[in-house]
Amino acid sequence: MSPVRPFLSSKLDGFGTTIFAEMSALAVATGAINLGQGFPDTDGPDVVLDTAIAQIRSGNNQYPPGRGEPGLRAAIAEHQQRFYGLTYDPDTEVLVTAGATEALAGALLGMLETGDEVIVFEPMYDSYQAGIALAGARAVPVLLRPVPGAGYGFHPEELNAAVTERTRMILLNTPHNPTGKVFTRDELQIIADVALAHDLWVVADEVYEHLVFAGHEHISIATLAGMADRTLVVSSGGKTFHTTGWKIGWACGPAEMVTATTTAKQFLTYVNGSPFQAAIAAGLGLPDQFFAGLAADLEAQRDLLEQGLRAAGFEVYRADGTYFTTVDIRPLRADGDGMAFCRELPGLIGVVAVPNQVFYMNPEHGRHLVRFACCKRPEVIAQAVERLRHLASGSR
Numbered sequence: 059m060s061p062v063r064p065f066l067s068s069k070l071d072g073f074g075t076t077i078f079a080e081m082s083a084l085a086v087a088t089g090a091i092n093l094g095q096g097f098p099d100t101d102g103p104d105v106v107l108d109t110a111i112a113q114i115r116s117g118n119n120q121y122p123p124g125r126g127e128p129g130l131r132a133a134i135a136e137h138q139q140r141f142y143g144l145t146y147d148p149d150t151e152v153l154v155t156a157g158a159t160e161a162l163a164g165a166l167l168g169m170l171e172t173g174d175e176v177i178v179f180e181p182m183y184d185s186y187q188a189g190i191a192l193a194g195a196r197a198v199p200v201l202l203r204p205v206p207g208a209g210y211g212f213h214p215e216e217l218n219a220a221v222t223e224r225t226r227m228i229l230l231n232t233p234h235n236p237t238g239k240v241f242t243r244d245e246l247q248i249i250a251d252v253a254l255a256h257d258l259w260v261v262a263d264e265v266y267e268h269l270v271f272a273g274h275e276h277i278s279i280a281t282l283a284g285m286a287d288r289t290l291v292v293s294s295g296g297k298t299f300h301t302t303g304w305k306i307g308w309a310c311g312p313a314e315m316v317t318a319t320t321t322a323k324q325f326l327t328y329v330n331g332s333p334f335q336a337a338i339a340a341g342l343g344l345p346d347q348f349f350a351g352l353a354a355d356l357e358a359q360r361d362l363l364e365q366g367l368r369a370a371g372f373e374v375y376r377a378d379g380t381y382f383t384t385v386d387i388r389p390l391r392a393d394g395d396g397m398a399f400c401r402e403l404p405g406l407i408g409v410v411a412v413p414n415q416v417f418y419m420n421p422e423h424g425r426h427l428v429r430f431a432c433c434k435r436p437e438v439i440a441q442a443v444e445r446l447r448h449l450a451s452g453s454r
């Protein structure tokens with residue numbers, strides 16, 4: 059008898075159910091406050107919501123054009139010009155996708171050959187490794203190390219050492235999930251220099267582009283000299299307009315990169331969300347104050363969360379942007395087992411967090427680190443912080 063062949067393709071060996079599903083289910087089962095998954099608990103701007111409703115009611119419910127609604131592509135190009143001075147042709151250099159996730163998958167599947175290597179900074183958003191594996195390529199990690207009293211950094215020599223003759227691409231995420239790191243201009247220049255020296259492409263995941271706190275600036279690597287020609291910028295409306303369930307994302311870059319991405323993307327979803335595309339176009343056209351206000355509100359929530367985490371006794375690594383703050387749990391739990399800690403926390407004090415080890419190729423690097431999300435209403439964060447205080451006092 060021939061051996062039973064598993065249903066799951068070997069390409070996806072090791073990719074089980076995501077930790078977010080497990081932790082969100084735990085939150086529901088225990089009634090805990092969910093600071094695990096990164097989605098906001100308030101609605102976005104009225105104009106975005108109202109446009110979607112009006113679009114549905116006026117019959118915009120069929121397939122949009124393959125590359126996306128022209129109005130959204132134009133709005134994306136205008137947004138890139140307004141915030142970064144980057145010029146893209148909406149017809150050939152902009153693609154609308156089913157969230158940033160599909161833009162990333164399309165880019166990886168559309169551009170990589172079997173055996174190519176992709177440099178990734180770890181920890182990393184969990185779809186990267188799976189996307190690279192599905193493309194038959196290999197992820198090569200460069201470690202972002204926490205710096206006590208500050209954020210995260212990398213060693214340039216480790217980045218250089220990661221390049222081989224098989225390296226084809228650097229997959230960069232700034233502002234960065236899960237660390238909250240916003241790459242500085244100097245750091246981006248180091249990455250750009252490596253890309254230029256070795257003729258590498260860059261895929262830049264910028265979904266948190268508008269969630270950057272005072273004293274920090276989101277810089278798109280595509281704005282650095284020589285980089286626009288080799289960079290595909292990926293983003294989405296989910297985080298900016300509190301519409302993570304709509305999954306309207308995009309990719310902008312040189313026409314050939316966008317076409318390669320489109321070629322794969324058209325066989326994944328083909329298209330999605332026509333009424334939501336028009337709504338996100340309306341959101342992208344909002345005045346600068348909207349975008350600034352978004353970051354300011356989130357910063358206050360970040361402060362509340364970080365103070366609470368510090369008061370609870372964790373070592374807190376400063377987040378300069380995004381929804382997330384990471385902590386070292388070892389001051390509170392000597393064995394440093396973040397996975398066990400996150401599984402126990404909901405039952406113990408009614409709060410859900412995510413163990414950072416799932417964001418690492420070598421889970422040991424993140425074993426003692428845990429991520430909390432600050433994208434919840436201030437009163438929800440205050441309640442979570444109150445509960446976390448019980449950890450410090452040892453009471454429940």
Ligand SMILES: Cc1ncc(COP(=O)(O)O)c(C=O)c1O
Nearest residue numbers: 157158159183235265294296307
């Ligand atoms: C770094 C990063 N990239 C991409 C995504 C996915 O974005 P979307 O929901 O638009 O697919 C997320 C969502 O959490 C993320 O954190």
